[in-house]
Amino acid sequence: MIGSPTQSGMALRVAGIGLLLLTWEFVGQSGVLGKLWPPLSVIVSYAMEPSSASILLRALHFTAVSAGSGLLIGSATGVVLALLGLLWPPLGQGLGRLAATVNAVPLIALGPVLIVTAGREATPIMIASITVFFGVFIAASTGLASVRREQADLLTVLGASRRNRLWLLQIPNALPMLVDGLKLSVTAAVVGAILGEWFGAPGGIGLILVSAMQNYQIPLLWSAALLGAMLSLVAYGFLGALQRWLEVRFR
Amino acid sequence: MASAYAGPVADTFTMARELSATISIRKVSKTFTVNGNAVIALDQVSVGVSDGEFLAIIGPSGCGKSTLVRMVAGLEPPSSGAVSIAGESPLVLAARHHIGFAMQDPALLPWLSVRSNVALPFRVAGKAVDWSAVDALIAMVGLTDFAAARPRQLSGGMRQRTSIARALVLEPSLLLLDEPFGALDAVTRRHLNLELQSLWSSHRLTTLLVTHSVEEAVFLADRVLVLSSHPGQVKLLRDVPFGRPRCAQTRRLPEFRLLVDELTECLDAEAGKVKDVIRP
Numbered sequence: 145m146i147g148s149p150t151q152s153g154m155a156l157r158v159a160g161i162g163l164l165l166l167t168w169e170f171v172g173q174s175g176v177l178g179k180l181w182p183p184l185s186v187i188v189s190y191a192m193e194p195s196s197a198s199i200l201l202r203a204l205h206f207t208a209v210s211a212g213s214g215l216l217i218g219s220a221t222g223v224v225l226a227l228l229g230l231l232w233p234p235l236g237q238g239l240g241r242l243a244a245t246v247n248a249v250p251l252i253a254l255g256p257v258l259i260v261t262a263g264r265e266a267t268p269i270m271i272a273s274i275t276v277f278f279g280v281f282i283a284a285s286t287g288l289a290s291v292r293r294e295q296a297d298l299l300t301v302l303g304a305s306r307r308n309r310l311w312l313l314q315i316p317n318a319l320p321m322l323v324d325g326l327k328l329s330v331t332a333a334v335v336g337a338i339l340g341e342w343f344g345a346p347g348g349i350g351l352i353l354v355s356a357m358q359n360y361q362i363p364l365l366w367s368a369a370l371l372g373a374m375l376s377l378v379a380y381g382f383l384g385a386l387q388r389w390l391e392v393r394f395r
Numbered sequence: 396m397a398s399a400y401a402g403p404v405a406d407t408f409t410m411a412r413e414l415s416a417t418i419s420i421r422k423v424s425k426t427f428t429v430n431g432n433a434v435i436a437l438d439q440v441s442v443g444v445s446d447g448e449f450l451a452i453i454g455p456s457g458c459g460k461s462t463l464v465r466m467v468a469g470l471e472p473p474s475s476g477a478v479s480i481a482g483e484s485p486l487v488l489a490a491r492h493h494i495g496f497a498m499q500d501p502a503l504l505p506w507l508s509v510r511s512n513v514a515l516p517f518r519v520a521g522k523a524v525d526w527s528a529v530d531a532l533i534a535m536v537g538l539t540d541f542a543a544a545r546p547r548q549l550s551g552g553m554r555q556r557t558s559i560a561r562a563l564v565l566e567p568s569l570l571l572l573d574e575p576f577g578a579l580d581a582v583t584r585r586h587l588n589l590e591l592q593s594l595w596s597s598h599r600l601t602t603l604l605v606t607h608s609v610e611e612a613v614f615l616a617d618r619v620l621v622l623s624s625h626p627g628q629v630k631l632l633r634d635v636p637f638g639r640p641r642c643a644q645t646r647r648l649p650e651f652r653l654l655v656d657e658l659t660e661c662l663d664a665e666a667g668k669v670k671d672v673i674r675p
Contacts, residue, residue, distance in 0.1 A: 294502035301468045301496040301571070302519040303489040312518055316506050394506040395547075 182362055187370065190363035199352070199364075204371050206347035207268070210337035211375070214272020215330060221273070222280030223322070230288045230314070231306075240285065247278040251336065255343040268340030268348060275336035276329040283325020287318025320390045327383040334376040349375075415481045416488065416569040416601035418444040418467060423476035425462050436462050438626035439476070446481075447599035451612035452620045453658065455665045459627030460605040461498075464573045467603060468496060480569065488569060492520035495567035495600075497575035501558035503546040509533065509557050510542040516565045525564075532560035535590050537583070551578040559587065563594070570602040576611065588614055589643065596640040609658045614646060621661050631661055 165184055172183025190196055225243075229236025251271055258267045291313055299309050341350025349372045356365035425437040436459040444450045452460045465471045466478050469485030480488045488494055495516075503512045513533055517524040533542050536556035546554055555578050562570060576584050592615055595602065606612050612619045613635055621631040635654065637645055645651055 292502070294498065294500040295504065297465075297468075297470050297498075298496060298502045299519060300470060301489055301494050302516050302565075303492040303494070304519045305521075308519050308521070312515070313504065316504070 180362060182366060187363050187366045191367040191370075196364065196367065200367055200371055203347060203349045203352045203368065204375065206345075206351075207334065207337050207341065207349040207372065208375060210268035210340065210345075210348060211272050211330075211333040211379075213269045214337055215276050215326075215333040217269065218273035218276025218333065219280040219326060219329065222277045222282075222325075223284045226281055226284035226288060227310075229285055230310075236285065239281070243278050243281050246274065251275065251339060255339065258340070259343050264344050264346060267343055268337040268345050268350070271340035272333040272336035275332040279325045279329040279332065280322070283328075284318060284322050287321030287325075288314050290321065291317050316394055320387065320394050323383060323387045323390050327380060327387050330379040330383050331376045334372060334379065338372055415446045416493070417446045417481055418569070418601065418603070419477075419479045419482075420444075420463070420467070421477050421479075423463070423466065423473040423478060425459065425466070425471070426474045435626035437473075438628050440622075440627065440629055441476075442620060442629060442632065444601060444603065446601055448618065449595060449602045449604070449616045450618050450620060451604045451606060451616035452622060453606060453609060453612050453662060454622030454627065454630075455624045455662065458622040458624035458665075460622055461573050463622075463627075464571050464603055464605055467569075468494060468571050492516065492522075492565055493568040495562035495565065495570040496573075497555075497558045497562035497571075498573040499575065499577050501546070501554040501575075503554055503557055503561075505546050508543050508545055509538055509549070512546065512557055513560045513564055515561060520565060528564055528566075529560075532563055533557075535594075536560045536587065552580060552583060555579060556583070556587070559591075566598075566600075568600060570600050572602065572604040572606075574605050574607065576606070576608075584608075584611070585643075591615065592639075592641050609655050609662065610646065613651060613655050613658065614641060619658060621658060621665070623665050630665065631658075633658065 169184045171177055172181055172186065175181075191200055225239050226236075229239045251274065254274070255267065255271065258270050262270050295313055295317075296309075299313055304312065337348065338350040338353070341348035342354055345351055349368050352368040353365060353372075356362075356368060420440060420442045423437055423440045424435065427434045427436055440459075440463065442450070452463065454460050462471065466473055467480070467485055469489050478485060485494075504515065507515065510529060510533065514524045514526070514529045517529075530539075530542070533539055536559055538553060538556055538560070541549060541553060546557070549557070555575055559572075559575050562572070562575070576587060579587065588611055595615070602615075604612065604615060609619075616635055619631075619633045619635060620629065621633070622628065623630040633654070637648070637651065
């Protein structure tokens with residue numbers, strides 16, 4: 145999933161994943177870790193049952209929409225603020241400190257506050273946005289600032305306006321790094337959305353996790369956890385592919 | 396290889412130069428601070444370049460040649476003294492998109508093809524790209540077959556040739572060349588010297604060329620400026636008496652060889668001075 149897929153590397157990866165799943169199945173079947181660790185086959189067949197599948201799909205949809213909205217809002221905020229910071233450097237420095245401060249606040253502490261202020265529906269999106277914002281802001285600021293001196297000099301001598309410099313040099317130069325930041329943020333967005341749901345959202349994987357835990361529904365708990373992980377991995381893989389393409393195209 | 400080069404690109408140049416580019420460098424000094432010590436890179440350098448003149452600057456490494464060109468480009472302010480182009484700050488000419496600039500580092504944009512890199516100055520100036528001028532210059536530097544390639548697919552010399560084409564594409568009033576031929580092989584270098592010479596003979600754009608090659612300086616320039624080092628001062632300013640257009644035969648003239656020898660000796664004396672400083 146990461147890096148360049150050579151033939152042998154791919155085979156090794158498939159073998160590694162297969163080994164992990166087999167071990168899981170074996171541990172579950174043998175029961176050495178108790179009832180809380182069911183075999184993979186039991187989880188999968190439970191998740192495939194129509195009644196549980198519809199619950200899980202609805203939850204997946206809810207979480208995916210929250211995480212996706214959070215990703216959009218958080219990254220848009222990050223990019224816009226990074227651009228503003230570039231256009232007005234004193235603002236940029238202040239924004240950098242503000243972003244670091246926001247990132248230092250534990251989200252677990254923000255959750256209840258957001259439930260009260262933003263509401264149960266919006267909390268997952270808000271938490272996902274905040275987690276995404278920091279990574280994207282840092283990646284965009286660094287990318288915009290990392291223009292080589294020779295290229296900057298060239299544009300100066302050619303008489304580039306600030307807008308030209310931004311469009312012709314700084315933005316294309318920042319794209320690979322920005323997508324790198326997005327790639328790392330997308331998993332955080334899923335975790336953030338699930339965390340937000342945990343505090344009492346009306347749906348989503350987080351809600352299922354809480355209720356399945358409290359009601360001792362072990363296969364449901366595992367199915368929801370696996371589904372969350374799969375959502376993260378698929379999004380990460382997609383952005384990883386986009387990043388590899390940009391790497392080749394823009395560097 | 397030779398067939399890859401089109402004929403003189405001069406034919407495709409319309410070059411209606413509306414701006415004068417008389418350069419005046421008056422008592423310019425530049426001091427850098429290195430580890431808390433002030434180092435004088437340039438000391439009281441004065442030289443005038445008239446409109447349409449080609450001045451070559453040679454000198455030992457570290458004599459401030461590049462600094463001088465960067466000041467004319469408006470990239471660095473002098474510590475004291477003044478640099479002006481047609482009576483105004485270099486930034487004025489730059490803002491009008493009338494400076495062509497090629498340096499040792501080609502500074503190509505890696506996400507653009509050779510063709511788009513050469514066309515970049517049009518985009519910077521907000522003008523419609525004249526693709527026939529772009530393609531003619533790409534042919535002049537022998538990269539027609541590589542027009543669609545991206546910089547990382549090219550050799551160092553090819554990248555430099557791309558940057559030379561880019562410097563010429565807007566038909567600038569002032570051409571600043573800071574060792575742009577450094578990474579080229581001897582054959583390509585001579586060929587580009589010839590092309591630049593014929594282009595230059597028909598258009599007479601004010602040009603500053605920093606080079607390590609005395610022969611290149613004498614072949615291309617109207618005057619050669621020799622800078623001394625530590626601090627950089629005007630050591631010699633020599634007229635080059637050969638008419639234009641110059642061709643391969645010019646290099647074989649006895650007067651040509653004599654002038655090259657004279658300037659080389661002058662340079663060697665400077666290099667010897669540096670050695671004495673290093674090994675007292």
